[in-house]
Amino acid sequence: MSPRPGFVLEVDRSTPATLMWHGEGFRLEKLPVGTRVVYGPEPIDALKDPDQAIRNALEHPLGDSQPLRTLLFAGMRLTIAFDDISLPLPPMRPPDARQRVIEAVLDLAAEAGVDDVVLIAALALHRRMTDPELRHALGDRVFEAFAPNGLLLQHDAEDPSNLVHLGLTDQGEDVEINRRAAESDLLVYVNINLVPMDGGHKSVATGLASYKSLKHHHNVRTLMNSRSLMDEHHSELRNSNWRMGRLIAASGVKIFQIETTLNTKTFPEQLGFLQKREWEWSVRDRASFLAASSALARTPVGLSRKIFHSVQAPHDITSVQTGEVEAVHRSTLDNIYRQQSVAVSGQTDVLTMGLPYICPYNVNSTMNPILVACLGLGYFFNLYRGKPLVREGGVLIMSHPTPWEFNPVHHPSYIDFFEQVLAETTDMFEIEAKYEESFATDPWYVHLYRTSYAYHGVHPLYMWYWCAHAMAHLGRVIIVGGDRAAVRRMGFSPASTLNDALELAEDVVGRDPTITHLHAPPLLLADVT
Amino acid sequence: MTRRVHGAVEPGSDGFRFVTERPTRPGGVVVPLPKRKLGVDYDTSWARRYPVRLARAMVLDDFSRPVLRVALSPKVIGLEHLDPVQGPMILAANHASHLDTALLVSILPSWLRHRTIVAAAADYFFDRHWKAAFWSFGLGAIPMERSKVNRRSADLATSLIEDGWSLVIFPEGGRTADGWGREFKGGASYLAKRCGVPVIPVHIRGTRPVLAKSSSRFRPGSTEIRLGDPLVLAAGEDARKFAARIEKAVAALADEAESDWWSARRRAAAGTTPPFRGPDVSAWRREWALPESARKDQPPARERASDKPWKRGKSAT
Numbered sequence: 001m002s003p004r005p006g007f008v009l010e011v012d013r014s015t016p017a018t019l020m021w022h023g024e025g026f027r028l029e030k031l032p033v034g035t036r037v038v039y040g041p042e043p044i045d046a047l048k049d050p051d052q053a054i055r056n057a058l059e060h061p062l063g064d065s066q067p068l069r070t071l072l073f074a075g076m077r078l079t080i081a082f083d084d085i086s087l088p089l090p091p092m093r094p095p096d097a098r099q100r101v102i103e104a105v106l107d108l109a110a111e112a113g114v115d116d117v118v119l120i121a122a123l124a125l126h127r128r129m130t131d132p133e134l135r136h137a138l139g140d141r142v143f144e145a146f147a148p149n150g151l152l153l154q155h156d157a158e159d160p161s162n163l164v165h166l167g168l169t170d171q172g173e174d175v176e177i178n179r180r181a182a183e184s185d186l187l188v189y190v191n192i193n194l195v196p197m198d199g200g201h202k203s204v205a206t207g208l209a210s211y212k213s214l215k216h217h218h219n220v221r222t223l224m225n226s227r228s229l230m231d232e233h234h235s236e237l238r239n240s241n242w243r244m245g246r247l248i249a250a251s252g253v254k255i256f257q258i259e260t261t262l263n264t265k266t267f268p269e270q271l272g273f274l275q276k277r278e279w280e281w282s283v284r285d286r287a288s289f290l291a292a293s294s295a296l297a298r299t300p301v302g303l304s305r306k307i308f309h310s311v312q313a314p315h316d317i318t319s320v321q322t323g324e325v326e327a328v329h330r331s332t333l334d335n336i337y338r339q340q341s342v343a344v345s346g347q348t349d350v351l352t353m354g355l356p357y358i359c360p361y362n363v364n365s366t367m368n369p370i371l372v373a374c375l376g377l378g379y380f381f382n383l384y385r386g387k388p389l390v391r392e393g394g395v396l397i398m399s400h401p402t403p404w405e406f407n408p409v410h411h412p413s414y415i416d417f418f419e420q421v422l423a424e425t426t427d428m429f430e431i432e433a434k435y436e437e438s439f440a441t442d443p444w445y446v447h448l449y450r451t452s453y454a455y456h457g458v459h460p461l462y463m464w465y466w467c468a469h470a471m472a473h474l475g476r477v478i479i480v481g482g483d484r485a486a487v488r489r490m491g492f493s494p495a496s497t498l499n500d501a502l503e504l505a506e507d508v509v510g511r512d513p514t515i516t517h518l519h520a521p522p523l524l525l526a527d528v529t
Numbered sequence: 530m531t532r533r534v535h536g537a538v539e540p541g542s543d544g545f546r547f548v549t550e551r552p553t554r555p556g557g558v559v560v561p562l563p564k565r566k567l568g569v570d571y572d573t574s575w576a577r578r579y580p581v582r583l584a585r586a587m588v589l590d591d592f593s594r595p596v597l598r599v600a601l602s603p604k605v606i607g608l609e610h611l612d613p614v615q616g617p618m619i620l621a622a623n624h625a626s627h628l629d630t631a632l633l634v635s636i637l638p639s640w641l642r643h644r645t646i647v648a649a650a651a652d653y654f655f656d657r658h659w660k661a662a663f664w665s666f667g668l669g670a671i672p673m674e675r676s677k678v679n680r681r682s683a684d685l686a687t688s689l690i691e692d693g694w695s696l697v698i699f700p701e702g703g704r705t706a707d708g709w710g711r712e713f714k715g716g717a718s719y720l721a722k723r724c725g726v727p728v729i730p731v732h733i734r735g736t737r738p739v740l741a742k743s744s745s746r747f748r749p750g751s752t753e754i755r756l757g758d759p760l761v762l763a764a765g766e767d768a769r770k771f772a773a774r775i776e777k778a779v780a781a782l783a784d785e786a787e788s789d790w791w792s793a794r795r796r797a798a799a800g801t802t803p804p805f806r807g808p809d810v811s812a813w814r815r816e817w818a819l820p821e822s823a824r825k826d827q828p829p830a831r832e833r834a835s836d837k838p839w840k841r842g843k844s845a846t
Binding site: 004009010016017027028030286287289 | 537538544547549553554555557558560561
């Protein structure tokens with residue numbers, strides 16, 4: 001049976017309770033009659049032989065690119081950059097797509113006699129990856145061959161000696177990227193494209209860039225005008241990256257782009273009920289849900305967090321495309337839409353969503369309140385093309401425990417931002433004007449970013465900016481089951497139950513609002529007309 | 530339209546009901562039929578893993594064989610025909626009762642019975658998960674399409690024979706309904722040709738009175754199993770002709786069971802072996818002509834009235 005497309009369910013009296021994520025847990029909510037629930041398509045079929053597909057894609061690139069084999073020659077400088085820990089989510093069951101692709105690229109490089117090969121994790125301003133994380137992404141063979149010899153690097157956006165300024169775009173945006181990547185004879189970039197925003201020119205222009213370059217698109221104005229971040233035709237973030245990418249290409253940096261797409265097999269078989277529609281839960285699914293939810297209710301948060309972060313997604317590779325950046329990305333988008341698109345007719349007054357335990361910036365870490373906001377308002381709110389799922393002035397209700405808790409190693413500057421800046425103001429423009437410079441250049445944060453495993457000092461501000469479009473659009477944001485103080489600190493409204501939240505929402509949108517629930521993850525993309 | 534949310538559901542308060550009761554279905558939603566991994570698609574590989582084989586061997590040797598020996602008193606003739614084969618083979622037998630399979634496997638020598646699988650009708654033995662699991666475990670059964678040569682089942686049987694497994698197959702495609710044999714289908718001969726292995730013709734006598742098709746009555750009795758000379762595909766012989774030759778060999782064994790070896794051999798040589806499929810006459814005459822050992826209503830040999838004077842006396846009164 002071919003995978004079924006996504007659809008919009010209208011809740012009636014016989015609709016069973018709907019699964020709702022709540023951080024390191026989930027629960028069932030009986031939604032009001034008339035609520036629309038948006039379900040994503042079922043996972044599409046995997047490539048039958050992904051390794052063969054990768055080899056085939058390397059021989060048949062898109063656009064005006066030559067096959068990789070012909071671009072490799074003895075004596076050249078080859079740099080292979082790859083996406084960092086933020087992709088995919090949850091981390092995929094080995095072998096990771098990056099491992100498969102990089103091994104295939106290295107096979108060709110070895111055949112061509114290329115000696116000077118360096119691998120670079122494209123971190124941008126993210127934290128450095130630990131050795132086990134690198135090993136997981138690249139596989140033992142690649143890790144053992146490169147890491148001990150110092151040839152497996154992580155991009156350092158604060159190392160002036162390893163950055164090169166390529167010029168200004170026609171909009172006056174600085175383009176400064178990793179020197180090794182820029183000065184190589186060939187830069188191969190290996191992507192995992194989980195959402196439409198990933199990949200394309202963003203790979204190099206963001207992943208290998210410096211703060212000086214990133215601030216031109218990671219700012220309130222750009223993000224407020226990205227409607228949505230997932231819509232290539234209406235994303236200012238994308239436009240900025242494209243301008244930079246074209247300048248990088250014009251500067252003579254030769255890029256061979258490799259993009260891979262995954263299906264939405266997000267959770268392993270033991271948690272199979274998370275992938276299914278509730279009325280199709282089997283006895284096993286119901287028993288698994290009961291066992292998991294009961295056990296999680298009795299498990300300390302730290303332990304349940306560890307358990308969830310050990311989950312590896314059984315993602316399958318659904319497509320591989322290589323060659324010239326824009327041609328490759330065009331094909332990638334088609335494959336992502338094929339997996340994630342759901343047609344939705346009309347907006348809603350109230351949008352509800354359950355937020356899971358993970359977002360791109362807390363892999364093996366804590367989901368602090370800012371990341372909760374970023375996941376809900378920055379990512380899930382933006383999972384649309386056309387119009388937002390919720391109308392302007394509508395209400396967004398998110399379910400997440402939102403603990404006032406931070407990982408001091410990974411998110412040191414988040415603590416100060418939350419404790420000091422948000423206590424004073426939540427206004428993005430004010431924060432950008434008053435605080436960004438100091439957080440971005442604070443020597444202690446820079447030191448931790450470069451030598452420890454900390455996100456860059458400016459990162460919490462960027463995550464806050466990430467919510468810009470949603471905050472400008474929405475009339476109120478309510479968090480169900482969150483730490484009340486943490487929720488209020490961010491300017492949102494806390495609620496104990498979904499029922500309470502809907503009552504609060506009526507103050508903004510009036511009585512008898514229309515309600516839509518976003519049933520994700522697994523990821524979906526709403527095409528709202 | 531109500532707008533009140535019914536609130537969070539706590540399935541833990543009645544977990545048993547939550548798990549056992551199927552969820553209600555929203556109106557207008559089409560629920561697809563569950564993916565069937567039954568029939569020829571059932572995966573039997575688990576039943577050939579070493580721990581499962583060990584468990585099956587223990588059940589077969591320590592339970593099934595003693596029980597069958599007591600209940601069916603099998604008399605086995607021709608086991609020596611197996612010795613020269615020294616490798617995988619196909620055992621092709623007539624089929625009158627569900628007991629045939631277990632009986633045939635149980636009388637095989639140990640070097641063979643623990644490396645034997647059974648081709649079982651996919652639509653009958655593999656139509657439910659519990660049945661599929663039961664037969665896969667109990668007899669090492671693999672699903673076989675009985676109406677045609679199915680590629681999947683043929684590929685599976687071929688790969689297993691090539692791996693050294695012997696195969697028990699009933700070429701008639703099912704149990705006899707009237708006691709007479711039916712035309713042998715091409716499955717056994719096709720597999721023999723494809724794998725290049727010999728076919729051992731087998732005749733099983735006496736199981737129909739014990740447990741016939743469409744009967745739930747089990748009456749212990751005596752049985753006989755005859756194994757014939759290994760048959761090998763001749764040069765230029767196609768699967769259809771080979772299937773007919775196998776059928777003839779089983780018919781000769783059936784004749785032998787009803788008469789004696791020498792008479793049966795002479796009739797076979799003269800081409801006058803009684804027809805395996807019975808006379809081509811009306812149904813009642815076929816029933817009339819059925820040998821006693823194949824009659825459903827006939828008490829099994831051990832239970833005949835003449836052998837049980839106490840029953841005879843009782844019925845006389």
